[in-house]
Amino acid sequence: MPPEQRSAADPSEPVPLGQRFFDNWLLLMVLGIVIMLLVFTGWGLWEITSLEPSPLP
Amino acid sequence: MTAPAKAGDFRTCPVTGLQIHRDAERLIRANAVAATVSLLIGGIAAVLVLLTRWQAVHLLPAHWFYRILTVHGMSMLIFFILFFEMGILYFTSAVLLNSRVAAPRTAWGAFWLMVGGALVVEWAMWTGRADVLFSSYVPLRAHPLYYLGIIIFAVGALVVTILFFATLVVAKRERTYHGSVPLITYGGATAAIISVITLGHGAGIYIPTFLWSLGLMEVDPQVYRMVWWALGHSSQQINVAAMVAVWYLLGALTVGAVVLNEKISRTAFVLYILFISMASAHHLLVDPGMGPAWKIVNTSYFMYMAVLASLIHGFTVPAGIELGQRLRGFGDGLFGWLRRAPWGDPGFSSLIFSIVVFGFVGGITGVTFGTEQINIIAHNTLRIPGHFHSTVVSGTAMAFMGLTYYVIPLIFRKQVAFYPLARIQPYLFAGGMLLFSMTMTFAGTFGVPRRHWDISFAQAPFDVQFNPAVDLLLGLMAVGGLLAAVGGAVYIVVTVWSVFFGRPLETRAGAAVGVPPGIGSPPRHLPDADRINEELHSPARGLWGPAPGTLSLAFVFLLAFVVYYFVNWKLLSFVWKVG
Amino acid sequence: METHTGMQSPKGVWWKRAHPTERMWVAIAFGWCMVLFAMMPLWHFKGGQNPAGVRYRVKPADYMRRTQEFIAAHKVGTDQGIPIVEPPAGSDIYLIGLSFAWHPILKLRQGTEYTLHLSSLDVNHGFSLYPMNINFQVVPGYDYGLRVTPTEAGDLRIVCNEFCGIGHHTMVGRVIVTDSAGREVAVADRAEITREVAP
Numbered sequence: 001m002p003p004e005q006r007s008a009a010d011p012s013e014p015v016p017l018g019q020r021f022f023d024n025w026l027l028l029m030v031l032g033i034v035i036m037l038l039v040f041t042g043w044g045l046w047e048i049t050s051l052e053p054s055p056l057p
Numbered sequence: 058m059t060a061p062a063k064a065g066d067f068r069t070c071p072v073t074g075l076q077i078h079r080d081a082e083r084l085i086r087a088n089a090v091a092a093t094v095s096l097l098i099g100g101i102a103a104v105l106v107l108l109t110r111w112q113a114v115h116l117l118p119a120h121w122f123y124r125i126l127t128v129h130g131m132s133m134l135i136f137f138i139l140f141f142e143m144g145i146l147y148f149t150s151a152v153l154l155n156s157r158v159a160a161p162r163t164a165w166g167a168f169w170l171m172v173g174g175a176l177v178v179e180w181a182m183w184t185g186r187a188d189v190l191f192s193s194y195v196p197l198r199a200h201p202l203y204y205l206g207i208i209i210f211a212v213g214a215l216v217v218t219i220l221f222f223a224t225l226v227v228a229k230r231e232r233t234y235h236g237s238v239p240l241i242t243y244g245g246a247t248a249a250i251i252s253v254i255t256l257g258h259g260a261g262i263y264i265p266t267f268l269w270s271l272g273l274m275e276v277d278p279q280v281y282r283m284v285w286w287a288l289g290h291s292s293q294q295i296n297v298a299a300m301v302a303v304w305y306l307l308g309a310l311t312v313g314a315v316v317l318n319e320k321i322s323r324t325a326f327v328l329y330i331l332f333i334s335m336a337s338a339h340h341l342l343v344d345p346g347m348g349p350a351w352k353i354v355n356t357s358y359f360m361y362m363a364v365l366a367s368l369i370h371g372f373t374v375p376a377g378i379e380l381g382q383r384l385r386g387f388g389d390g391l392f393g394w395l396r397r398a399p400w401g402d403p404g405f406s407s408l409i410f411s412i413v414v415f416g417f418v419g420g421i422t423g424v425t426f427g428t429e430q431i432n433i434i435a436h437n438t439l440r441i442p443g444h445f446h447s448t449v450v451s452g453t454a455m456a457f458m459g460l461t462y463y464v465i466p467l468i469f470r471k472q473v474a475f476y477p478l479a480r481i482q483p484y485l486f487a488g489g490m491l492l493f494s495m496t497m498t499f500a501g502t503f504g505v506p507r508r509h510w511d512i513s514f515a516q517a518p519f520d521v522q523f524n525p526a527v528d529l530l531l532g533l534m535a536v537g538g539l540l541a542a543v544g545g546a547v548y549i550v551v552t553v554w555s556v557f558f559g560r561p562l563e564t565r566a567g568a569a570v571g572v573p574p575g576i577g578s579p580p581r582h583l584p585d586a587d588r589i590n591e592e593l594h595s596p597a598r599g600l601w602g603p604a605p606g607t608l609s610l611a612f613v614f615l616l617a618f619v620v621y622y623f624v625n626w627k628l629l630s631f632v633w634k635v636g
Numbered sequence: 637m638e639t640h641t642g643m644q645s646p647k648g649v650w651w652k653r654a655h656p657t658e659r660m661w662v663a664i665a666f667g668w669c670m671v672l673f674a675m676m677p678l679w680h681f682k683g684g685q686n687p688a689g690v691r692y693r694v695k696p697a698d699y700m701r702r703t704q705e706f707i708a709a710h711k712v713g714t715d716q717g718i719p720i721v722e723p724p725a726g727s728d729i730y731l732i733g734l735s736f737a738w739h740p741i742l743k744l745r746q747g748t749e750y751t752l753h754l755s756s757l758d759v760n761h762g763f764s765l766y767p768m769n770i771n772f773q774v775v776p777g778y779d780y781g782l783r784v785t786p787t788e789a790g791d792l793r794i795v796c797n798e799f800c801g802i803g804h805h806t807m808v809g810r811v812i813v814t815d816s817a818g819r820e821v822a823v824a825d826r827a828e829i830t831r832e833v834a835p
């Protein structure tokens with residue numbers, strides 16, 4: 001297996017944007033964190049804190 | 058970071074050819090041992106809890122029940138699983154990439170932080186200072202050291218996660234691999250990213266709660282639930298990603314499973330990264346704090362995109378196994394690849410049970426109960442632990458156990474002790490857990506509550522007569538649970554004996570002794586595998602494609618899903634109008 | 637056609653179209669995901685059971701006062717020290733979860749709509765209406781108002797299914813649903829009150 005893993009990628013084939021995007025773990029991490037913070041945590045906190053105080057008693 | 062490693066810091070694996078950094082190996086071993094100790098504690102707690110919920114025995118008194126239930130949840134869902142996953146992170150980064158571990162001294166520091174934190178938490182629980190259950194919902198209050206111990210553990214795990222990425226950077230810079238990382242490493246990276254999301258939210262909730270336990274600030278109960286579950290469920294999504302990575306790994310090791318299409322499999326991992334964590338909302342569907350829009354968007358993993366990811370892996374993993382088998386020449390008929398698979402290899406049997414039970418029982422029930430409205434008839438009933446025992450235990454833990462039978466020879470370089478017993482262990486555990494989860498889930502449909510000491514309600518002012526079927530179901534649940542406990546005990550005995558007293562690897566008359574077949578005779582494709590693969594992919598085969606057996610099973614799965622899902626809508630329609 | 641396992645780095649460009657079978661499966665799975673997603677908004681607008689409700693933040697002391705007024709206004713009896721309350725149709729009705737009891741006992745009428753308010757005065761509790769298996773989280777500081785319509789008469793129970801402390805398993809409440817004419821229904825398999833001892 002090591003010899004196969006060490007063979008160089010074909011330099012003449014351009015790497016598609018999709019592959020480059022998927023290979024970018026840092027970007028994916030940032031997106032994952034941001035999406036979670038916006039859609040779940042941020043929106044959730046907004047939901048809770050924007051609840052009206054009850055008219056009771 | 059430390060200086061680049063010297064040649065003597067590595068050894069070459071005789072089975073896989075990988076260059077294994079000695080620090081990586083030691084760290085994997087340490088985390089595996091810590092995981093197994095946690096599993097033992099959690100497992101003892103499991104049996105005690107089971108023998109209490111089985112009303113015929115009703116072993117523990119009330120306060121001990123709730124206490125041991127806390128121990129069980131924390132030891133299994135956090136300590137066992139995360140220690141094992143740290144090992145997986147080291148394996149998928151340093152080992153699979155032939156690289157050194159970045160900053161080994163920091164890695165060891167992180168390990169000891171995790172051990173220290175875990176010990177403090179266990180002490181707090183066992184001494185009755187944290188009778189708050191795994192979720193510790195504010196305003197239930199535990200001793201401050203309980204929260205502090207968890208924080209310390211989490212810091213250690215976060216450091217290991219950061220070192221995972223640092224190792225990826227080191228490996229790339231030192232050119233220990235070429236092109237993209239292997240798919241299994243990609244799965245590890247997915248788990249690591251979700252881990253960052255998880256632990257970030259964990260800090261966000263445990264630090265204020267720790268301060269609250271000292272009387273230094275207020276914590277709103279609804280905010281607590283929301284942020285805690287962002288830790289609580291996302292930690293289980295780390296498990297899902299790690300489990301899928303282990304599926305691909307076990308497939309490769311046991312039968313030479315191939316990757317059908319990297320783009321498709323990696324897309325599924327990317328969908329996990331982007332959308333899986335928000336489904337923590339399915340714990341909050343019948344909470345007052347949030348509205349329907351938030352609930353629907355979040356519980357759906359964003360329009361079920363992360364469920365799509367699981368449906369993808371649920372196809373590509375078995376299809377890869379099928380294809381690997383066909384390329385080895387075991388491709389007769391629709392299911393010859395399955396019949397002729399190495400069912401005596403505990404790594405393989407664990408793999409298959411993990412996929413099947415996770416998918417059919419765990420996945421289907423999870424998505425169903427996680428539906429905003431159906432949750433009304435499921436929340437806090439036994440359907441919930443029934444569901445998660447089929448995912449985390451029969452899925453993730455099962456896969457991890459199967460992997461251990463390869464870790465023992467590959468990383469610990471020992472024979473698997475009591476190997477004949479090891480071969481049947483997956484059957485005991487999976488069979489027991491299947492019976493356990495299904496009966497528990499079914500009992501939940503009758504309204505039996507979770508986290509409850511006495512469903513005979515002997516001390517309550519009004520009595521509750523559950524359907525007599527419930528007694529039968531709980532009895533069967535006990536049988537299943539005890540069988541699984543035997544399977545778990547076998548696993549612990551086999552692994553502990555192998556690691557500490559096991560015999561070094563040996564061959565006798567050319568055959569490897571006391572190890573799974575994938576070690577002694579690694580799966581090899583036929584010499585003309587590329588041609589066979591070409592044929593399997595040819596358009597002449599029509600839409601059934603290269604993996605017709607898997608496709609048939611996938612359709613059976615989908616049918617089961619559709620039926621179970623709509624049956625539950627029907628069940629919901631019978632109850633009171635609520636809105 | 638080359639093959640490789642998940643342990644190996646794929647060579648070169650792997651961003652390639654998948655085989656039609658795989659794409660078909662992804663398309664089918666995607667379609668099912670869209671069905672799953674559509675069901676929730678659909679049921680929200682057309683279905684009879686939703687956790688939507690009327691939701692407020694509330695101070696436990698205020699909620700308790702309101703509930704006491706509610707009890708005083710509509711009390712028709714007691715059962716082991718817990719007041720039985722029979723509210724008018726369509727009204728706001730109040731239930732308190734407090735370790736380890738549910739107050740009051742609600743006497744409702746089949747086929748009639750009420751707005752049931754749920755709140756806790758101390759810790760989280762779980763409202764689990766037995767035997768219909770309707771479950772909601774009862775959170776201190778929050779008033780969860782659900783428009784409910786009982787569908788059949790009976791002598792029901794409220795089981796607490798969220799751990800709330802050492803007496804959690806003794807926390808059982810009662811709801812009486814009369815038939816549409818207002819008569820109590822004695823159904824053989826429903827629980828009768830058998831205990832003399834107060835909680």
